[in-house]
Amino acid sequence: MRALGTLQEQARERREKHEKQHSVGANLKKIVRVFWWSSLTALLIAGPFALWYTGKTGKWLAAAEVEAIRLSAEVGMTVKNIEVTGREKTDPAALLAAIGQKPGTPIITFDVDAARERIEQLSWVRDAIVERQLPNTLVVSIAERQxxxxxxxxxxxxxxxxxxxxxxxxxxxxxxxxxxxxxxxxxxxxxxxxxxxxxxxxxxxxxxxxxxxxxxxxxxxxxxxxxxxxxxxxxxxxxxxxxxxxxxxxxxxxxxxxxxxxxxxxxxxxxxxxxxxxxxxxxxxxxxx
CATH class of the missing domain: 3.40.50.11690 (Cell division protein FtsQ/DivIB)
Incomplete structure (x- = not known):
């Protein structure tokens, strides 16, 4: 009976050790995954914005920007949808031309202020709001002239x-x-x-x-x-x-x-x-x- 008890205790110790190792591995994978996505997000979003606002043009910064744009496209951050509200009289083709962004292009390179200015130059548009909804949607809200x-x-x-x-x-x-x-x-x-x-x-x-x-x-x-x-x-x-x-x-x-x-x-x-x-x-x- 003591031998049987010893064998059961050894088996229980092995299971507990295995479970502990599995838990540590899973947690480590989760930490690595979170860190990877956080780093990628920072690179994809914060990096390009920092480049835009600092105005630095060093070669390594330009390369980092290109790489960030490329990575953003690979993870699906490209224009797939353009949602427009408030349009009744404005010509749809003229509006799309003023938005100026084609499906499939990286969304982080889209200049919302420039697009808004172009849209507000259209005859029927009094005011416009242009926003990015990551990862892949542009939202355009217009108020037309009466x-x-x-x-x-x-x-x-x-x-x-x-x-x-x-x-x-x-x-x-x-x-x-x-x-x-x-x-x-x-x-x-x-x-x-x-x-x-x-x-x-x-x-x-x-x-x-x-x-x-x-x-x-x-x-x-x-x-x-x-x-x-x-x-x-x-x-x-x-x-x-x-x-x-x-x-x-x-x-x-x-x-x-x-x-x-x-x-x-x-x-x-x-x-x-x-x-x-x-x-x-x-x-x-x-x-x-």
């Missing part, structure tokens, strides 16, 4: 946004419902004027155009052919006064050609030619009206 009005020029109508920026690559027929602006400096001042007019949606729905007068103020044209002369200052108050006059006297439904609101304490009205003629020469009694 058409505000049609600006009438000597050569035709131009679509503009709130900043007065001329948009390109569009079908004019898609925007014929927008107000038409006239005047050399109309596009620079359109945003303030239209923002004021939109404060009273009922009236704004009647607006078809606006003319900039003397680089100082606006004449507004309504769908019924009536013109509203707004003042140079306190435009919002004048527009609200028009709303009050219409609600009290239905002035916008009468035979009126011009409503002059330039003076703050009075309103001048000019009748249409037909209504003015009837007022000068009213029909005689007994005649058909």
């Amino acid at each position: 058409p505000l009005a049609l600006w009438q020029t000597e050569t035709g109508h131009v679509l503009i946004d709130a900043d007065g920026t001329q948009l390109q690559d569009y079908e004019l027929g898609d925007y014929l419902n927008l107000p038409v602006l006239v005047g050399t400096d109309a596009r620079e001042h359109a945003s303030e004027m239209l923002t004021t007019l939109k404060t009273i949606p009922r009236l704004f729905d009647m607006v078809t155009g606006a003319q900039r007068i003397g680089n100082r103020r606006w004449n507004i044209q309504l769908a019924n052919g009536m013109f509203i002369r707004l003042p140079e200052e306190n435009m919002a108050k004048a527009w609200a006064r028009l709303d009050q006059l219409d609600q009290a006297h239905n002035i916008l439904s009468r035979d009126v050609l011009i409503v002059d609101l330039r003076l703050p304490d009075r309103t001048f009205v000019r009748l249409t030619p037909g209504a003015a003629e009837l007022r000068r020469n009213p029909p005689k009694k007994g005649n058909a009206a």
Whole structure:
């Protein structure tokens, strides 16, 4: 029995020794693996960034950069996906050309700032954000310009946004419902004027155009052919006064050609030619009206 017990103890000692050696080996492999990946990551990411920002051009640094780029490609850090959000009117081909990165190229060499600047030069793009999502994805988020009005020029109508920026690559027929602006400096001042007019949606729905007068103020044209002369200052108050006059006297439904609101304490009205003629020469009694 003592011999059997001794054999069992020896077997248990051998198993424990084997298990201890296996555990040490596994831990050592794990440590080596973590160290290898950490070193590679530092080389792939920190190395190229350090090179970009220090501006050092020594031969050994250049070689290290080339090697880092090569290793990054080998472990899959290449452009495989380009995700775009916010695009509606921007031409897809023009956008991809502005991004300027082809699938399969190393992602760590991609200059996000340069790409953003190129994208923001596109007509419909107001702002852009470009990011890298390692290991293989570029994310592009754009905010497009919103058409505000049609600006009438000597050569035709131009679509503009709130900043007065001329948009390109569009079908004019898609925007014929927008107000038409006239005047050399109309596009620079359109945003303030239209923002004021939109404060009273009922009236704004009647607006078809606006003319900039003397680089100082606006004449507004309504769908019924009536013109509203707004003042140079306190435009919002004048527009609200028009709303009050219409609600009290239905002035916008009468035979009126011009409503002059330039003076703050009075309103001048000019009748249409037909209504003015009837007022000068009213029909005689007994005649058909």
